Amino acid sequence: MGLFNEKAPEELDNMRTHFLYVMNTINSKFSQYPFAKYKAENGELKITSKFNDSVFDVLSISASMNITDGTLKIDSTTIEIVLPEIESLKSLSKNSL
Numbered sequence: 271m272g273l274f275n276e277k278a279p280e281e282l283d284n285m286r287t288h289f290l291y292v293m294n295t296i297n298s299k300f301s302q303y304p305f306a307k308y309k310a311e312n313g314e315l316k317i318t319s320k321f322n323d324s325v326f327d328v329l330s331i332s333a334s335m336n337i338t339d340g341t342l343k344i345d346s347t348t349i350e351i352v353l354p355e356i357e358s359l360k361s362l363s364k365n366s367l
Contacts, residue, residue: 292334295342305329 274282296304307322308315336342 288334288337292330292337295337296329296333300329 277285303317303320305321305326306317307319307325309318310316333342
């Protein structure tokens with residue numbers, strides 16, 4: 271926290287604005303619980319926790335970095351690529367149960 275106390279008010283405001291933009295972007299592009307933890311149960315993904323610290327860290331840092339460098343792209347093409355991967359993971363989890 272000491273480092274934040276040394277920052278100029280404008281820099282803190284920029285950080286706050288960026289954080290809110292990242293969170294709004296994640297919330298608008300993902301499901302109702304973007305930071306949820308899931309498990310496979312009977313071939314279906316079930317939420318085990320609506321908020322998971324690790325998922326929050328990974329998703330928010332990744333989105334932040336990609337927003338900063340201009341490479342964040344979540345659209346129908348991205349979803350078409352990701353959905354088969356999710357189905358693959360579901361079948362993997364189902365086979366390992």
